[in-house]
Amino acid sequence: MLLSDSSALKREFSSALVTLLGSHNPSHIALAVSGGGDSMALMVLAAEWCHSQGVRCSVITIDHDLRAGSADEAIFVARQAEKLGLSHRVGRWHERVDGGNLQQKARLARYRLIDELRDGADVVLMAHTLEDQAETVLMRLRRPAGIDGLAGIPQKRRVFSQQGDFWLLRPLLKSSGVRLRAFLNDQAVDWVEDPSNSDRKYERVRMREHLPELARQGITAQDLSNIAAKMAKSKMQFDAQVHQVAEMLTEEYSGDLRLRLSAFCGLPSLLQKRLFSKALCWVSASPYPPRQAARDQALDLLLLGKAQTLHGCMMFLWKNCLYITREAQAIAAQPVALRPKMLWDNRWRLTMSQALESDALWVAALGPKEAAKLRPHLDIDLPFKALVAQPAIFNQTGFLCAPALRPHSGLQAQIWPRDFIESLRPY
Template identity: 40%
Template sequence: MRARLGAPLPARLGVAVSGGSDSLALMVLLAEMARQDGTELVVATVDHGLRRESRAEALQVTEQAQALGLTHDILTWTDHPAGGNLQGEARAARYRLLATWSRARGAAGVAVGHTAEDQAETVLMRLRRASGVTGLAAMAVRSQREGVEILRPLLGVRRADLRRSLLARGMTWIEDPSNSDDRFERVRMRNAMEALAPLGLTVEALSQVAENMQRADQALGSMVSEVAARIASVQLGAVRLDLTGFYAQPEEIGRRLLLAGLAYVSGGVYAPRREALEEALMRLSRGQGGTLQGCRMLVKRDTLWITREWNAVRDRSSPALSQRTDWDGAWRIAHAGAPAEGVEIRPLGAEGLKSVANWRDLGLPREVLLPLPSLWKGGAFLLAPLLQSHPDWTCAAIRPPATWASGSLSH
């Protein structure tokens, strides 16, 4: 755990505990390390409210945390979706709640209890989807989720060892019945591991695959960053790539550059469907653009532009707050003057662009400008703060342009 977390621990660290054996053991072991390092450990349990027993289980964790001298908070998920992928929605909600809690607590990150078994099961699930290098890299020891660092110090530890550690301390854990429900993919993969182990596809072997792929993924990511520095830039939130340089790249590097551009412009966390991505790459190879993931890919002479798609923002509007407003997850608009009563933020569009007299002097495609934020009042255009200066209004990118290619996704 120390090798994965580094030493010493940060001044304050969060830990997510469901009450199951893995996260409970994580809390116990981290509590011992925290006492040695003088670290304040804060604990949270997410109550998804999907089972009648969930509140009582969360309260049981409260007792166990307090017995270790730790503070514990229960985070409740209330906005359940009506249908769809409930497990996926619950997982996303869990990270959202933990991220908000971690920031409020001033924690340097949140440790979660994923084990070697969880890593092996993830590799199997990614194999079933015919994933590439990034997918088979599975879970990283350190990653970012909702703007908070997620730590997985138990990825190299077997579940049986953790349970023996708890039993030696006289501690019991909660058994979630969903962990044996084969309607869920992860449970089916867990069951399949028993049949695969005699063939040599053990937890250790699959975990090693993940480590191998992580090294390869890091190397490819470094190459993408180096290529991006040579052939690409960001202008007014759009990624601009030299087409000759883009076409000259190996297929995987070109794919990652495109994915990085789409992720940066749209703010998306997940890659688009493989089929849609392959179709987009095929069109680009013929010099044709298209739309994907709320973005428009535009081929203009010797340049490939990846910009926000007009249709993705055309109906988006929000009131401009007195001091600061975030718009489309991409722009932060600040106001320094008197209260901005009645002012709305809308995409610039063709109507607003007519009021920006010198927009052609910018040398940028019209399609790059149309989805930019602008200010309106009573249906009348006031200002495009990215294109026109004003003493009271400013607009800046939320996602730093220099980092656009640093977190590229690949299947």
């Protein structure tokens, strides 16, 4: 790589990062670095930028322990980070279980460990590149992907965490991996090659192999990335419409949603389906929407007056509203010991005062028996089916309270991380 191109890459990185940060001025930026060429380039570029801006910069490496040599790669990153004057922390994934999608489990574990190790950083940078985006679009094209799928990897995402929210940014998403490795050669910086990047059992590797042939046919990685960028822009505009509509016809009650039926039925079909999907995700605290075919079938039957269960939710018509509540059977059946601060069912933030910490308390779904006893004493009108899934606190003698429904001294229950309307706000 020519020196001029190294300088150009640094300027492009700086411009991309400044654009993604917007008005936010972080005091600490964490970098997710595996030791591969892309992430090593990210570390070199970000270290220089942070130093010039007086911003603290640290490095996180996640060792998934899925193959021999991964621990050595973490040590390699630590040494390279030290040369750049950066602190380094390693997170190791130990709690694997057999079965299921291993790559998906590893990805979720990676984000969880990054959250635990970011040491207060409210910005985390990741090194996804132009080729990663192109491969993602190809993978989504193989499926019946809609606007969300074809929008590909987002450049910017807000992550909600009990340890404090942070921004996940990808400033290299428009940069080529080939160019990044040429930059590393120019800077005399080594990197490691992950053998899994050439293992054809992974779909992403197989998609990567198609990129050269597609380029010969006139469809480049840049073209595929441009598709993702256009879809991402359309997605943001569509979500702005959904947010506006939801403000007019949606009400939130103790973690449940009511959609005014007449107004909902008057919406265009695409808006109905997207709002319905967003509502299911919010009530179930799921980061992923239901499959389109299952969603469409459930919505059609629901509007005919037939109660449905889908995506961990129960839906039915009630008092001229489309009512969506948590499905009690989708919640863990066993009571969980109550801690001073905890997240229950991945959506209820429970807190108790120090005065109660010595008591033996448990949290579980309210259940039909206690719901029947409690309902006559409530100030709010909720259908019985919705009460059953509400968080309830129990002690050694039995039911103590349902803090989301009735105040109780020293106990609080709040929806986390934000209310439904706020969750729809595009940024």
